Amino acid sequence: MREFGYERAADVPGAVALLNADPEARFLGGGTNLVDLMKTGVERPAHLVDVRELPLDTIESVDGGLRFGATVTNSDLAAHLDVRRQYPALAQAVLAGASGQLRNMATVGGNLLQRTRCGYFADVSQPCNKRSPGSGCPAIEGEHHNHAILGASSHCVATNPSDMAVALAAFDAVVTYETVDGPGELALDDFYLPVGDTPHRETALPPGALITGVRLPASPVAALSRYRKVRERASFAFAVGSVAAALDVRDGVVHDVRLAFGAVASRPWRARTAEGALTGGPATAEAFAEAADAELAAAAPLADNAYKLPLVRNLVVAVLTELAEEAAR
Ligand SMILES: Cc1cc2nc3c(=O)[nH]c(=O)nc-3n(C[C@H](O)[C@H](O)[C@H](O)COP(=O)(O)OP(=O)(O)OC[C@H]3O[C@@H](n4cnc5c(N)ncnc54)[C@H](O)[C@@H]3O)c2cc1C
Ligand code: SF4
Known part of the structure; x- marks a missing residue:
């Protein structure tokens, strides 16, 4: 693993400033995906900016809907009474993911940005357009039994592995973020980009953006x-x-x-x-x-x-x- 620096951000502007000071820095949530990818060499950040101490760990009712912060753990989100009452499919989706120990560590922001589980992506000895643009997609002719059937392209057929994001998509979630130029938000529909010929570009988040949370509008049907x-x-x-x-x-x-x-x-x-x-x-x-x-x-x-x-x-x-x-x- 490449040697890396580590800093713990105290507030949101500080976290964004730390990340944007180094183009090779990455935010660290629970680390349950990023650290695995660092061990295999898929990710090689020079710096980690730990966001877990940021004041983004609350779940609140807003206008009949809910707002929850990016550092809320998957366990806390699934256990919250309002989530279970108002959006039971969301609690069930989160609980269907990973294991109890992982859910205790994993955060909302990290879950939204976790990478695909395509085996070629995780193996740096293999070509992969998502990891190394232009190198090819061996999954199309190779092992693809758990790959995409909808919306894929000849450049990449990988799937998104998040369970949580599926329930958020059903309930018209909005992802909020902070950049050096100020805050912004993206409907979940627009958050993940179509694959096209740029599978390495996965989201519409501006470069260096910190996810601050998710807003769920009131949805009686949910x-x-x-x-x-x-x-x-x-x-x-x-x-x-x-x-x-x-x-x-x-x-x-x-x-x-x-x-x-x-x-x-x-x-x-x-x-x-x-x-x-x-x-x-x-x-x-x-x-x-x-x-x-x-x-x-x-x-x-x-x-x-x-x-x-x-x-x-x-x-x-x-x-x-x-x-x-x-x-x-
Ligand atoms: C064995 C195993 C099984 C799993 N099974 C499932 C499953 O069945 N279903 C499922 O949905 N998930 C599953 N997971 C995935 C797990 O839920 C994710 O690893 C986790 O949600 C990622 O969260 P994290 O906080 O640890 O992210 P990290 O690993 O810390 O970060 C992931 C990415 O998000 C970025 N990031 C983190 N926080 C922010 C932020 N606030 N703003 C901007 N960028 C940020 C990081 O830079 C990194 O690129 C599994 C994981 C493992 C290891
Ligand atoms: S499906 Fe996507 S992630 Fe998998 S090998 Fe092809 S380009 Fe890489």
């Missing part, structure tokens, strides 16, 4: 919501497919619905085509399946990951059916 994750073992594993869903059914008709998919694209996939197909229609398994098919019509699976199509379709039908039954009780 109170009846669920996150369902399929993985290769029962715990401590990344998703091979996941769905965050919320449903408001009145007299058997879908009044409001939210749907987002995980582990199918380079970013959390908000299923707006499916939402549009469902709204105003019957809350039946047939309608749920048709809506999933409409969303997945844009999919372009690779040789070894077409299994994700029926997997996601079945998840959509199962989760929405459960929510419709709960709404009827």
Whole structure:
């Protein structure tokens, strides 16, 4: 591992100033992703600016929604009563990730910016357009059983591994940040960039920006919501497919619905085509399946990951059916 400097920032402007003083500096959250990547040589920062002591660790109610800071741990976010009551799918998504020990360390900001789990990306002896632009994408012809089926390009077919971000996408989250030029914010829809021919550019955050937190607007539909994750073992594993869903059914008709998919694209996939197909229609398994098919019509699976199509379709039908039954009780 490259030798690096370490500093602990005391306040937000100080953290931003420290980072921007050195182009090779990185923010350090819980370190559960960054330090692993430093050990393998994928990341080689000259300086780490530790943000964990910043006063960004609160969860507050705002205008019927919630605001939580970038250094809130995954454990604290999942355990918070308002999160569990108002956005149960978010608490479930966070709890479905990693392990108890990791969630105690991992932060909101770090979770949003964790890197892909593509094996070629993590192996510096291999080419990889995301790690080394222009070097190629061996996953397309190689090992890709857990890679993207939606929104990928011939330059990269990696998926985003975050469970939390899938629920945040379903509930129209807004990411707030601070730069040397002042604060800014990005809707989660705009936060992750399309892959295109620049897979190394993953987010629309300005260079040197510190994520300060996430805002969730009031969303009554989110109170009846669920996150369902399929993985290769029962715990401590990344998703091979996941769905965050919320449903408001009145007299058997879908009044409001939210749907987002995980582990199918380079970013959390908000299923707006499916939402549009469902709204105003019957809350039946047939309608749920048709809506999933409409969303997945844009999919372009690779040789070894077409299994994700029926997997996601079945998840959509199962989760929405459960929510419709709960709404009827
Ligand atoms: C074995 C294992 C299994 C896991 N399983 C899952 C899983 O199933 N689902 C899941 O969602 N996650 C999973 N994780 C990922 C884990 O949740 C992430 O490692 C974690 O969320 C990253 O958070 P962190 O605070 O440790 O980030 P760090 O490792 O500290 O940082 C990650 C990146 O974010 C940047 N960063 C951190 N904070 C900020 C900030 N405030 N502003 C700007 N940049 C910042 C860092 O510079 C770095 O680039 C797993 C991790 C491991 C090691
Ligand atoms: S899928 Fe993306 S991350 Fe994986 S090898 Fe290809 S370019 Fe690299």
